[in-house]
Amino acid sequence: MCAITLAGLIGTYLNVLALSLLFLLFASWLAYVTFEDTPQGKTIFTSYGVTLYQMFVLFTTSNNPDVWVPAYKISRWYSLFFIVYVLLGVYFLTNLILAVIYDSFKEQFAKQLVQVDSIRKNILQKAFDLIDTNNRGYLDREQCISLLNELNKYRSLPKTSREDFELIFAELDRSGDFKVTSEEFADLCNTIAIKFQKEPPPSYLEKFPFYHSPLCGRLKSFVRSRVFEYIIVFVLLINLVAVIIETT
Known part of the structure; x- marks a missing residue:
């Protein structure tokens, strides 16, 4: 281009x-x-x-x-x-x-x-018409997942996991009626390119009840506060002074 x-x-x-x-x-x-x-x-x-x-x-x-x-x-x-x-x-x-x-x-x-963009929309419209064999004017979940399965066979396209299939369908189905219209289908290329961020698994400490207690919450807030940073800086300065005294 x-x-x-x-x-x-x-x-x-x-x-x-x-x-x-x-x-x-x-x-x-x-x-x-x-x-x-x-x-x-x-x-x-x-x-x-x-x-x-x-x-x-x-x-x-x-x-x-x-x-x-x-x-x-x-x-x-x-x-x-x-x-x-x-x-x-x-x-x-x-x-x-x-x-x-x-x-x-x-x-x-x-x-x-x-x-x-005009060419892309025309191609997607033709693809939508080919998939919508019953001329219902929309695609259901099974048709969209079958399409994504076929797209996974092409090396030039990013591989999509089975978990992301559901997320892509939910992203396309903006109306939430489990139907993808031709207007929603036009965002297929952008939706496939989305990198869905997976939430990290809970840490080992989060499994203990104490981690969710008020006392632990106050402790975490204290560690994130400026006061804790100042304390660390003060300790480091004292350590520096001690090292200077020992070396002299």
Whole structure:
């Protein structure tokens, strides 16, 4: 899907490339004409092709400020041309290119998601119609579990345990009438992807009555409190002082 999204941005890429090329061509022509009869033109901008190349490199700031040192030696005002060029190219044009590409990519990606979601719903609707052989307009528990059993045969899909079958059916059956309608069936893909968290088994101590007594509850609250943390920190500090005294 990413390749399709990028392919849909070819028009945007061409527009941005044309804008950058026009900016580079115009700036190079202006630089060549302005500095033609100066040491800058005789040493650096010897031809329009060389000027175009040097200005392209300057767009990346790789040869900045070396490329305009001869012009700067003649007059400091000449540096304004190159400073404005770098500011427009690096801070304006580059940000404009990134903004246009990002907005176009986001828009194209959203369209692709809508298309994929539409295709997925159509496929699920066809699957629902195939399973609903009696044309009742809903699927019962046995039909859904049979479907999940068949889906378990495909390696590309996550394996679902028998316990999760019931949970998936309960998740699909939002109305609680033990019937899965076509609208509820449309969430099948998302429901299968859910990782159901199993509650951890009770600990060994929870089997004793004392664990559930009020005294034990107060003890657990005390251990979780800030006071207990401060006591531990105080004991550690005393231990640190004792170690320092013993070693000295």
